[in-house]
Amino acid sequence: MIMMERHPHIIDARDLRKVFGDFAAVDGISFHLLSGECLGILGPNGAGKTSTIRMIYGSSPMTSGSLQVFGLDIRREWRTIKSRIGVCHQENNLDPDLSVLKNLEVFAGYFSIPRGEATQRAEKLLRFIALDHRRNDTVTSLSGGMMRRLVLARALINEPRLLILDEPTTGLDPQSRHQVWEKLDQLRTDGLSILLTTHYMEEAAYLCDRLIIIDHGKILVQGKPKDLIREYAGRDVIEVLNPDSELLDFVKSSQFMHDSLDRRLIVYGQESDHIFEKMADHYCVENCIRRMATLEDVFLRLTGRDLRE
Amino acid sequence: MNRSIQWNISLRFMRVWHRNFIVYKKIWKINFLPPILEPLFYILAFGIGLGALVGHINYQGREISYVAFIAPALLSINMMYNAFFENTYASFVRMYYQKTFDAIMATPLSVSEVIVGEIVWGATKSLIATAIMLAVVSLFGLVQYPYGLLVLPLSFLAGMAFGAVGMLFTGITPSIDMFNLPIFLFITPMFLFSGTFFPLNDLPVWAQKIALAFPLTHLVTLTRGLCLGVVGVNLLFGLLYLILFSLIFIPIALRAMHRRLVR
Ligand SMILES: Nc1ncnc2c1ncn2[C@@H]1O[C@H](COP(=O)(O)OP(=O)(O)O)[C@@H](O)[C@H]1O
Ligand SMILES: [Mg+2]
Numbered sequence: 001m002i003m004m005e006r007h008p009h010i011i012d013a014r015d016l017r018k019v020f021g022d023f024a025a026v027d028g029i030s031f032h033l034l035s036g037e038c039l040g041i042l043g044p045n046g047a048g049k050t051s052t053i054r055m056i057y058g059s060s061p062m063t064s065g066s067l068q069v070f071g072l073d074i075r076r077e078w079r080t081i082k083s084r085i086g087v088c089h090q091e092n093n094l095d096p097d098l099s100v101l102k103n104l105e106v107f108a109g110y111f112s113i114p115r116g117e118a119t120q121r122a123e124k125l126l127r128f129i130a131l132d133h134r135r136n137d138t139v140t141s142l143s144g145g146m147m148r149r150l151v152l153a154r155a156l157i158n159e160p161r162l163l164i165l166d167e168p169t170t171g172l173d174p175q176s177r178h179q180v181w182e183k184l185d186q187l188r189t190d191g192l193s194i195l196l197t198t199h200y201m202e203e204a205a206y207l208c209d210r211l212i213i214i215d216h217g218k219i220l221v222q223g224k225p226k227d228l229i230r231e232y233a234g235r236d237v238i239e240v241l242n243p244d245s246e247l248l249d250f251v252k253s254s255q256f257m258h259d260s261l262d263r264r265l266i267v268y269g270q271e272s273d274h275i276f277e278k279m280a281d282h283y284c285v286e287n288c289i290r291r292m293a294t295l296e297d298v299f300l301r302l303t304g305r306d307l308r309e
Numbered sequence: 310m311n312r313s314i315q316w317n318i319s320l321r322f323m324r325v326w327h328r329n330f331i332v333y334k335k336i337w338k339i340n341f342l343p344p345i346l347e348p349l350f351y352i353l354a355f356g357i358g359l360g361a362l363v364g365h366i367n368y369q370g371r372e373i374s375y376v377a378f379i380a381p382a383l384l385s386i387n388m389m390y391n392a393f394f395e396n397t398y399a400s401f402v403r404m405y406y407q408k409t410f411d412a413i414m415a416t417p418l419s420v421s422e423v424i425v426g427e428i429v430w431g432a433t434k435s436l437i438a439t440a441i442m443l444a445v446v447s448l449f450g451l452v453q454y455p456y457g458l459l460v461l462p463l464s465f466l467a468g469m470a471f472g473a474v475g476m477l478f479t480g481i482t483p484s485i486d487m488f489n490l491p492i493f494l495f496i497t498p499m500f501l502f503s504g505t506f507f508p509l510n511d512l513p514v515w516a517q518k519i520a521l522a523f524p525l526t527h528l529v530t531l532t533r534g535l536c537l538g539v540v541g542v543n544l545l546f547g548l549l550y551l552i553l554f555s556l557i558f559i560p561i562a563l564r565a566m567h568r569r570l571v572r
Contacts, residue, residue: 020572059414060572079317079417087415093408097332106331109324110416158416 009068010035010162010193011056016065018051018217025051027217028065033162038184038194040208042201042299045308048217049197050090050166056195057164058082070161083111086155090166090197092147094139100150101126101135104157111158118157125153129183145176152183163187165196169203181206201295211295215303225295233257233297234268236275241287250283259301268293317419324418325426326433328409333434344387344441351383352376352449355506368508369539380451381533382505384460385467387442388435389525392468393496395431396475397488403427404479410570424566428476428559432468439464446536453538460535463548467528470551473558480565499525504533524554 011033018026026048033039041049054060056069058078067074069081095103101122108118126132129149131142139147148168155163168184169177184207188194198204204211205225212222221228229235234257240247243265251258256275257268269275276290284290333340356376363375403409413423443460446452452460478491502512503525509517520526527547534544 057415059411079419082415083417085415089408089411089415091408091411093412095328095409095412096407097335098328102331106328107412107416109327110321110413110418112321112324112417154412 008035009033010037010070011039011195012066012068012071013052013056014066016052016055016067017063018048018055018060019063024217026055029212029214029217029219031212031219031222033193033195035193036191037210038188038196038208040204040211041195041197041214042199042204042211042295043197043214044199044303047215047303049214051217052214053164053166053195053197057085057087083158084161086158086160086163088148088151088155088163088165088168090170092151094147094150094154096138096140098139099136100131100139100142103139103150104154107154108157113158121157121159122153125156128156129153143176145172145179148172148176148180149183152180156187160192162193162195165194167197167199169198169200177203201299205295213299213302220302221298228298229293229295230270232301233293234270234273235293236269236271236273237291237293237297238267238269238275238279238284239289239291240265240267240284243283243287247279247283250279254278261305266297268297318421318425319419321418322422322426322429325413325423326430329427329430330433340437341441344438345445347387348380348383348442348445351379352446355379366508368533368537371537371539373537376449377451377537378508378533379506380446380449381536382503382529384439384442384446384464384536385503385525385528385532386500386505387438388464388467388528389471389496389499391435391438392431392470392472393475395434396427396472397479397482397491398485400427400431400476401479401482401485401488404570405485414570420567420570421563424476424563425559428469428472428562431472431475432465435468435471436461436465452536456535456538456540460532463528463531463535466548466551466555467524469555470524470528470558473555473562476562477558477565480562480569499523504529524551527551 009032011031013032014030015028016026016030017024017028029052041052043049051060055062055067055074058074058081062074070084072081074081095106098106104122104125105115105118108121113121123132126135129152131146131150131153134142134146139150142150152168165184169180172180181203184194188207196207208225210223211225211228213220213228221232223231242263248260248265251265251267256273259266267275267279280288280290360375365372366375366378368378410423414420440461443452443457447457474495478488482488502516502520503523504520505525509520509526512520527550531544531547534540
């Protein structure tokens with residue numbers, strides 16, 4: 001407990017770098033994660049999300065910087081740190097040679113959890129993810145959503161103090177995705193500290209207390225989802241298809257935040273800008289969409305609209 | 310992470326061993342079949358078929374039947390195959406296709422512990438298969454006891470040696486098909502020219518010298534000595550060779566796997 005009080009930061013990363021050859025996948029990022037917080041790392045493909053969290057769960061040596069988890073130095077006390085973390089990898093790495101239940105029991109073994117205890121925990125977790133009726137099936141017979149939930153259960157087998165998830169719902173259908181979110185929300189409410197990466201804005205907005213948006217291995221911005229939206233996309237958004245030059249001139253002269261794309265104009269307004277009122281009457285007839293600003297606006301504005309392979 | 314995370318090895322490697330044991334137990338009947346059937350096939354083909362042609366063989370001044378000559382070689386080859394194939398194809402599948410190692414690397418185990426667990430498991434498979442095969446071969450009166458019992462610990466040591474080499478190839482192979490190369494260049498020549506199916510003396514002297522570099526040559530000599538009950542200090546040399554071979558190749562295999570997995 002004393003240690004907890006002296007180190008309220010679950011993760012404390014300073015100037016973290018990861019270099020592959022002469023390419024910096026993570027290029028000097030600093031952040032922290034507070035106890036009980038859900039922190040999201042948001043970024044396009046190849047931004048360096050996976051590389052960052054791999055260093056935190058001890059699977060990848062950092063090139064330079066300092067990294068403390070639970071107040072412990074990852075370089076020296078990796079074993080203690082790893083024993084208190086639960087990890088959901090980006091790709092499915094459930095053990096296809098083992099049944100659903102055995103996947104959890106064997107994994108408990110890696111944490112030196114005694115067998116009886118392991119079975120108890122496994123049964124409890126299978127109920128938590130609503131897979132207890134499939135306990136003896138092979139994992140290859142599960143659906144994608146079920147596998148994800150099982151990966152989540154496996155990450156909880158050591159009763160971690162920090163849960164790390166790498167794109168937990170990528171590739172899932174909407175139903176399965178919401179099911180995973182619900183479970184994560186429940187864990188967060190129970191006070192578990194969570195670090196997740198995603199490129200789903202909805203996921204980030206729904207789950208995360210705080211966000212870090214990264215690209216090219218660097219932090220672009222960080223903050224609460226609401227604050228980021230207000231700061232970088234305002235409150236109201238109008239999208240205009242094939243805007244005429246009169247409108248373009250008006251927007252430029254009024255100094256609204258905006259993006260002028262090939263065939264689309266996007267105007268972002270703060271509450272005080274009253275863009276709906278000012279623009280709608282004069283310029284918007286039928287080619288306008290009015291909506292609230294979202295995290296996706298922030299993301300696209302910061303990371304650009306170019307395709308990432 | 311730094312050197313300590315890479316090279317730290319505790320008894321936790323047994324967790325990886327245990328995982329493989331659980332999977333092995335699940336299909337034990339199928340796993341038990343090859344070491345039962347293989348010696349039967351060989352004894353049938355070589356003992357009755359080829360043996361009639363060859364007659365008896367002079368081995369270290371003794372006349373022995375051809376079957377008695379090759380039975381220890383079958384045991385040795387079985388040790389080599391079990392460990393080598395476990396730590397090449399099977400380990401590669403776990404590492405590359407199933408991502409099992411990635412999952413374990415996020416638990417308190419170190420990479421070295423995962424790899425040592427795999428090698429020790431390969432050696433264990435060699436031991437289990439040898440125990441079964443030894444029982445089968447003994448039914449034909451081809452093993453002298455009590456020395457024959459020492460074949461069991463020997464099979465574990467041999468498993469460590471060949472498993473380490475297999476793991477080294479797993480660490481450097483770009484794809485699973487490339488295992489054909491070490492099998493063709495390393496396993497097959499040993500299978501044929503290690504004093505397995507004909508005495509080493511029948512080879513030209515230069516070839517005998519090359520054969521002495523093969524770990525299988527020493528393993529066959531050891532197993533044959535134990536099975537025939539002709540045990541002398543000369544066997545210590547082969548034993549030492551296999552121990553040294555393991556001690557050299559295990560760290561090399563670990564290093565190769567670190568290069569591959571720790572990025
Ligand atoms: N082992 C590696 N060797 C070389 N380059 C790598 C390696 N792992 C990742 N990278 C590169 O680092 C960059 C960041 O990758 P990653 O962290 O996986 O991104 P993200 O998870 O955000 O999609 C990518 O350009 C990727 O190609
Ligand atoms: Mg990734």
